[in-house]
Amino acid sequence: MLERLKPQPADAILHLMQAFRDDPRPGRIDLGVGVYKDAAGRTPVMAAVRRAERRIWEEEETKTYTSMAGDAAFLDAMRRMILGRTDGAAIATVGGTGALRQALDLVRGTTPEATVWLSAPTWPNHPALIDHAGLRRAEYRYLDPATGGIDLPGLMEDLGRVAPGDIVLLHGCCHNPTGANPTEEEWGIIAALLERAGAIPLIDLAYQGFGDGVEADAAATRRLAAQLPQAMIAASCSKSFGIYRERAGALLVLGGVRALVQDNLAALNRMTISFPPDHGARVVATILDDPGLNAEWRAELEAIRLGMIRTREALAGALTAACGTDRFAFVARHRGMFSRLGLPPAQVEALRRDHGVYMLGDSRINIAGLRAEDVPRLAEAVAATG
Template sequence: MLGNLKAQPADKILALMAKFKEDPRDQKIDLGVGVYKNAEGVTPVMRAVKEAERRLLEEQTSKSYVALAGDPAFADAMIDLVLDGAVARDRIAAIATPGGTGAVRQAFELVKLANPEARVFVSNPTWPNHVSILKYVGIETVAYRYFDTETRAVDFDGMLEDLAQANAGDVVLLHGCCHNPTGANLNLTQWQAVVDVINEKGLIAMIDIAYQGFGDGLEEDAAATRLVASSVKEGLIAASCSKNFGVYRERTGILMGISESADQTGIVQQNLNFLNRQNYSFPPDHGARVVTMILTDPELRADWAAELEDIRISMLGLRQQLADELQKLSGSDRFGFIAEHRGMFSQIGTTPELVEKMRVDAGIYMVGDSRMNIAGLNEKTVPILAKAIVDAGV
């Protein structure tokens, strides 16, 4: 039986990581893998996480199962963080998941249970795993225009034209903030226009929010998600704690299902519980417990929010430094978009050939579509990257 298996295509980001490790050059720069790194190139454990884990070690008396949906306190804390009362709590069903990826996967599984004929509209480009999972679970994917490679901003007119082609019951997958891979985001006026299309066409909104706090601030980054959630009849929200709490390896995420009325919430919750049971039974609890402790303890929450703000400001500083350095070297302001983008990533809008040229010539490792992880830079490596970009003729 196993001899019948076929080789699967390699994940491009993981393959890039392997190449980076094999590169003997001292001055190589990893801008591919999507994790935050400080100025020393380390992905640190946040102070509040350390303290919460210390308390948990002392206080926890059992490692028994919690519940199929995870700890209810985690759901309440995350719903408050993401939505802050934008939707009545009795309209929201939720399950803890193994990371944001697990939440996305369970959302797609729920879509297939609820409406096997539904198509999912995804931005072009989007996080590659969105499309990969949709293909695997057998849901038709339709791309909508999103990124203008000339302006490096959102092609909003194209986006609206493409969403207008969706049929009632189709799902529109949206990035809540800090679009991955482009870094280009809608403003709230544009978000309202998208909501209008969703409601006019009878579509289902699904939001993937993986970087709350990395863009313009915790509250600001949640504004679009809250606008959508409060304006549509039904919706799905997949949220990740990997980045903003730095608990990547603890696999901590949540899927929220917003029903049209409180009468439907129980059925939605039953189906979410069922999906957890079929896929992994009980979700991981350690990361969820740590996040819950942080969000419900005023002292820990304040320290976490302060450190997260420091991280956000450092990334904005790197963006501005890179834009300024490129302006100086190129004599052009065509790279000003880098300072305008938000989150960990920017897509600089060049060809795979020039991306490969930068890797070969200068040891710059970024994904072939020219997505680069801003958090992989520091003050010393920004000038090196800027020179490589200009020398390659981007």
């Protein structure tokens, strides 16, 4: 058996991280890592999380399992945060990736003939998960490289080929890797198209609160959930609560007979992880259910969000000044941790080789990994290699 194992492709982000660590040059800039970092280069523990953990440590009386679906208080809290209501079936998952995996397994078990449609580009793990599930996939145009915005005509043309029962994977906010998000009007057009086609949205909601605020970042998801008869939402708590290693996530499924859907979701957990992890989920529930902790968390998250917007504005201004063009103005309009600068691979390589600037080959950068003092040097490096 083991002699048939094949080498797995190298992970581009992990390879970039190792190259950055091996680079001895002072002042090098790491824009590839996919986690939030503060001005000191740390991924801090939120104060609200510390307070919630302390309360759990003092009050928790057992470490026994919760249920196959996960803690009910956590699932209700996630429904309220995402949907503003508590209907629909739900399970706790191992992070947002686990939620996506369970959603795809649900599709495979019910409509294996369905095609899963992905934005071009998308998070690299999306196609890998779909392939592993043995489902068909197709792409729809998303980013207009000329403007840095949404290619709505291309998107509409491609999704015009969606068949009834197909799955359309959408980023609820803060699109990864581009940072470009549909406007409210564009979301309405997309929702109407999916409704006409009889397609089911699978919404990846990994950055709620990182874009325009906790409520604003849920608006598109709520619209789709209200307008369409069926929807799936794969939610991650890693970024919004800064609890990456706790692997807290949830899959929400709307439509159908709730009890029947809930029973099938719990069975999916039973066949993969049996019982989901609870510590991170309990931290989230403790924060969301306590008015004081909730307010403290929202204030911390808002500071993170506004900090990224200030960095975006500073970088867009610095690139305009250094390059003598406003072609990078879209960086200030984008939201979330990521933007794709639209640089050719040769320039990305020159930035790494000659200036110690590390970004992915498609020129995706992590705005949250950029310190204020590095903004001018990054802009000058882009101008020097362009």
